[in-house]
Amino acid sequence: MTAAPLLEVTDLQTHLHLRRGVVRAVDGVSLRIEQGEALGLVGESGCGKTMTSLSLLRLLPKGSGAVMQGSIRLDGQEITALSEAEMVHEIRGKRIAMIAQDPMTSLNPVFSIGDQVSAPFRYHGLARGGSALRAKAAEVLRRVRLASPEKRLRDYPHQFSGGQRQRIVTAMAIACTPRLLLADEPTTALDVTIQAQIIALLRSIQQESGAGIILITHDLGVAASLCARIAVMYAGRIVEQGPVREIYKRPAHPYTRALLSAVPRLGAPRGGRLTAIPGQPPSLLDPPAGCRFAPRCAHRMAACEQYPPDLAIGPGHSAACWLTAKG
Amino acid sequence: MLVLDRVSKNYDLGRRGTVRAVDQVSLEVLAGETVALVGESGCGKTTIAKLVLMLERPTGGSIEFEGQDVTALRGASLKAYRRQVQAVFQDPYASLNPRLRVAKIIAEPILAHERPGRAALRRRVEEVLDVVGLPASAASLYPHEFSGGQRQRIAIARALALRPRLLVLDEPVSALDVSIRAQVLNLLLDIQGEFGLTYLLIAHDLALVEHVSSRVAVIYLGGVVEAGPTGQVFAAPAHPYTRALLASVPRPDPDYLLPDTPALGEPASAIDPPAGCRFHPRCVQAMTVCHSTPPSPLPALPGSTEHVAACHLLEPERVEATRIPA
Numbered sequence: 001m002t003a004a005p006l007l008e009v010t011d012l013q014t015h016l017h018l019r020r021g022v023v024r025a026v027d028g029v030s031l032r033i034e035q036g037e038a039l040g041l042v043g044e045s046g047c048g049k050t051m052t053s054l055s056l057l058r059l060l061p062k063g064s065g066a067v068m069q070g071s072i073r074l075d076g077q078e079i080t081a082l083s084e085a086e087m088v089h090e091i092r093g094k095r096i097a098m099i100a101q102d103p104m105t106s107l108n109p110v111f112s113i114g115d116q117v118s119a120p121f122r123y124h125g126l127a128r129g130g131s132a133l134r135a136k137a138a139e140v141l142r143r144v145r146l147a148s149p150e151k152r153l154r155d156y157p158h159q160f161s162g163g164q165r166q167r168i169v170t171a172m173a174i175a176c177t178p179r180l181l182l183a184d185e186p187t188t189a190l191d192v193t194i195q196a197q198i199i200a201l202l203r204s205i206q207q208e209s210g211a212g213i214i215l216i217t218h219d220l221g222v223a224a225s226l227c228a229r230i231a232v233m234y235a236g237r238i239v240e241q242g243p244v245r246e247i248y249k250r251p252a253h254p255y256t257r258a259l260l261s262a263v264p265r266l267g268a269p270r271g272g273r274l275t276a277i278p279g280q281p282p283s284l285l286d287p288p289a290g291c292r293f294a295p296r297c298a299h300r301m302a303a304c305e306q307y308p309p310d311l312a313i314g315p316g317h318s319a320a321c322w323l324t325a326k327g
Numbered sequence: 328m329l330v331l332d333r334v335s336k337n338y339d340l341g342r343r344g345t346v347r348a349v350d351q352v353s354l355e356v357l358a359g360e361t362v363a364l365v366g367e368s369g370c371g372k373t374t375i376a377k378l379v380l381m382l383e384r385p386t387g388g389s390i391e392f393e394g395q396d397v398t399a400l401r402g403a404s405l406k407a408y409r410r411q412v413q414a415v416f417q418d419p420y421a422s423l424n425p426r427l428r429v430a431k432i433i434a435e436p437i438l439a440h441e442r443p444g445r446a447a448l449r450r451r452v453e454e455v456l457d458v459v460g461l462p463a464s465a466a467s468l469y470p471h472e473f474s475g476g477q478r479q480r481i482a483i484a485r486a487l488a489l490r491p492r493l494l495v496l497d498e499p500v501s502a503l504d505v506s507i508r509a510q511v512l513n514l515l516l517d518i519q520g521e522f523g524l525t526y527l528l529i530a531h532d533l534a535l536v537e538h539v540s541s542r543v544a545v546i547y548l549g550g551v552v553e554a555g556p557t558g559q560v561f562a563a564p565a566h567p568y569t570r571a572l573l574a575s576v577p578r579p580d581p582d583y584l585l586p587d588t589p590a591l592g593e594p595a596s597a598i599d600p601p602a603g604c605r606f607h608p609r610c611v612q613a614m615t616v617c618h619s620t621p622p623s624p625l626p627a628l629p630g631s632t633e634h635v636a637a638c639h640l641l642e643p644e645r646v647e648a649t650r651i652p653a
Contacts, residue, residue: 044504161593191367191531193590193609196575200587218505221577225585244581262509264538266561266576273516274509274538280474281506 004076006212007033007056007180012072014048014055017065023284025051027236029070030310033180033229038206038213040223040244042259043233044281049216050101052233053182056214057096058087075179093120097178101185103165107157113168114153117141120175136175143208144171144201163194170201177209184216199225220259224248229316232256235282235292242317252319255293291321299323328525329356329379329493334388336374344598348374350549351388356493361519361526363536363557365572366546367594372529375546376495379527380414381405392493410440413486417498419478423470429456430466433485440489455484458521459514476507480514487518497529512539533576537561542633545569548597548605555627555634565627565636568606604639614639 014026026048033039043049051060058079060066072079079091100106107116117140118133120126127136134153141149144167157165166186173181183202187195203226206213217223223230224244231241232255240253251257261275279296282288288295294304303322311324336349349371356362364372377383378390381397389396397408413436416422423432433452437443443451453463459480470478479499486494499515500508516539519526530536536543537557544554545568553566564570571590577583590609595601601608607617616639624635625642639645 044506163593191594192533192575193367193571194593195577196585196587199577199585219577220505220579224579224581224583225577248579248581259505260579262506263579264512264532264534266534266537266573266578268534268538272538273513276509276513277506278510280476281504 003035004073005032006035006037006075007031007214008071008073009056010071010073012052012055012068012070014051014060014066014068017067021285024236024287025284026055027284027287029233029236029238031231031238031241033212033214036206036210036212037229038215038227040227040230041214041216041233042218042220042223042230044218046281046284047233048236048284049233050184053098053184053214053216056182057092057098058084059092089124093178094124094176095178096180096182097173097176099170099173099181099183099186102189103162103169104189106169107165109157112154112156113137113141113160117153117168117171117175120172124176126176137171140171140175141168143174143205144168146171162190163197166190166194166198167201170198170205174205174209174211178211180212180214181205182214182216185218186215187222188217188219195222202226220248220263232259235287236284237292237320239293239321240317240319242314246314246317250314250317252313252317252324253293253321254297254299254323256319328358328393329527330354330391331375331379332389332391334375334378334385334390336371336378336383337386340598346597347549347600348597349378349385350600352544352546352549352551353388354544354551354554356525356527358492358525359519359523360541361528361539363528363530363540363543364546365530365533365536365543367531367572369594369597370546371549371597372531372546373497374549376414376497376527376529379493379495380412381409406440410489411491412493412495413489413491414495414497415479415482415486415499418502419470419475419482420502422482423478425470427469428466429468429470429481432470432481433466433488436485436488451488455487458487458518459484474507475503476510479503479511483511483514483518487522490522491524493525493527495527495529498531499528500535501530501532515539533561533573545572548594548600550605551624551637552606553627553634553636553638554624555631559627559631559634563628563634565634565641566606566638567610567612567640569636571609571611604637612640614645 009031012029016023117137138149230247291304331354338346604617607613622637627634
């Protein structure tokens with residue numbers, strides 16, 4: 001028997017029941033992440049990437065009428081069946097941790113870095129007493145390569161640069177050596193040279209700790225630089241997933257292909273027109289029946305009225321598009 | 328068309344010192360071309376844009392537009408200059424007044440300069456809406472009724488309303504989604520061809536800059552470190568900072584390995600920039616001279632006149648010293 005995958009998500013649905021109607025933010029997402037694997041979840045804003053990661057932590061916004069269905073198994077354990085108390089003590093921060101999106105707003109400006117970074121240790125009872133907590137905080141800050149952490153524990157977030165804050169937020173996420181890290185656009189707010197440093201950091205954390213990573217990003221370049229597998233999301237569904245090489249060299253879904261050709265690349269000939277994708281993503285309040293990309297797709301056909309199933313293309317590579325069915 | 332000669336802009340912070348936001352920047356923009364300014368946040372790109380738009384006055388140096396020094400302009404002549412130079416900003420959610428209808432938004436710059444009749448005004452609004460690919464019916468709607476890409480089209484229409492000659496594009500697509508970016512970018516390229524516009528593009532996305540600009544200036548902490556024809560700068564970057572920037576861009580290519588440390592540490596502050604070459608604390612090739620003496624622009628390759636970089640590594644005696652003996 002082979003080892004259970006780190007995470008297996010089957011037909012995850014997160015619908016927000018609002019007065020205006022039902023927003024199908026996540027609509028039948030299935031994912032599988034092996035132990036220590038990095039998966040890139042790629043898509044545009046509003047496609048459901050962040051709602052997917054919040055669903056994995058069962059941290060859906062209160063009062064949004066969010067209803068979640070489907071199965072989420074972490075190391076073979078079904079976590080949708082756990083109570084809120086079990087989520088709090090066993091899962092969140094301990095086995096699945098999240099690196100927050102914007103390091104400028106996710107740190108509390110009125111608490112020192114030492115307080116905030118030692119919070120996960122205090123909360124999960126991994127250290128007791130001021131000096132033990134400070135030592136733990138300094139140690140984890142050293143792991144994210146923050147210079148002279150002992151001296152900076154008393155400093156406040158505004159005394160750090162954007163890159164340093166991203167390192168601090170990352171330190172809080174890896175504090176309890178989680179099995180799975182959810183990194184939601186961890187580099188979007190950063191400059192490219194700093195972004196490269198953070199990507200290198202995430203790569204070394206993955207190698208050192210063996211944690212799996214879900215990297216949520218809209219940047220195909222960032223995803224390619226860290227992830228072994230890629231899942232492309234569009235309007236609440238995964239339209240294509242597979243090994244990174246397959247996705248970038250042999251994209252099968254028209255949306256993936258369009259995304260890849262819509263961004264200018266370094267070294268490409270100058271001045272040519274980019275292949276724009278006409279129109280804009282559908283509202284998730286009332287998504288089109290059938291394939292959600294069909295209204296913008298150049299290869300639309302009659303079959304697209306029905307939502308295509310996930311069709312295998314190669315080993316571990318599948319796409320939800322009728323074109324692949326015809327071969 | 329536009330010539331910046333050793334332009335500087337300092338902001339005095341009183342006791343806390345002086346921010347040297349732009350320091351001795353020289354730049355030339357020819358009619359009909361696209362010149363790009365690239366650099367990381369806080370390097371002074373946007374300040375240069377504000378200086379060109381005359382929203383800020385330089386502390387030193389001169390800005391000439393078609394042979395006329397615009398830094399000395401006041402009153403009516405300044406207004407006449409602004410008519411020819413318009414801007415499109417990054418965030419179309421912030422740059423459009425949510426309480427005005429699109430027709431009013433686009434008519435505002437026209438009414439600031441002219442007194443057209445009501446019918447003529449409506450015709451002109453509809454004309455520019457058509458240029459940016461929006462229906463005439465858009466004129467009676469409010470900004471919130473449009474998506475991000477459409478809002479950026481409205482911002483472009485407003486910039487075009489006065490039929491300017493130069494457009495300052497400050498990160499025109501970076502707030503937009505990937506699939507929408509290409510639409511807006513293609514529109515900007517079409518408009519440039521159709522009206523013979525000149526663009527000063529400010530961007531941090533190097534692939535975008537390579538795609539659309541004819542010449543590029545790389546800015547670091549307020550100063551130009553390398554400038555030249557885009558093709559030459561990107562094919563053979565001469566300054567270690569340019570090389571670090573280019574190496575740091577993640578590429579949608581699984582075979583490209585991102586280097587671990589393209590540049591050390593983080594940018595210094597513009598309040599108290601490092602002595603000598605401002606990049607030396609981050610430079611992997613820094614020498615003793617870089618700590619004390621600011622480098623001056625030198626040809627990036629022997630004999631090249633257009634492609635220049637400000638780096639001590641390019642000084643002839645050093646090139647000689649580092650050459651491996653045959």
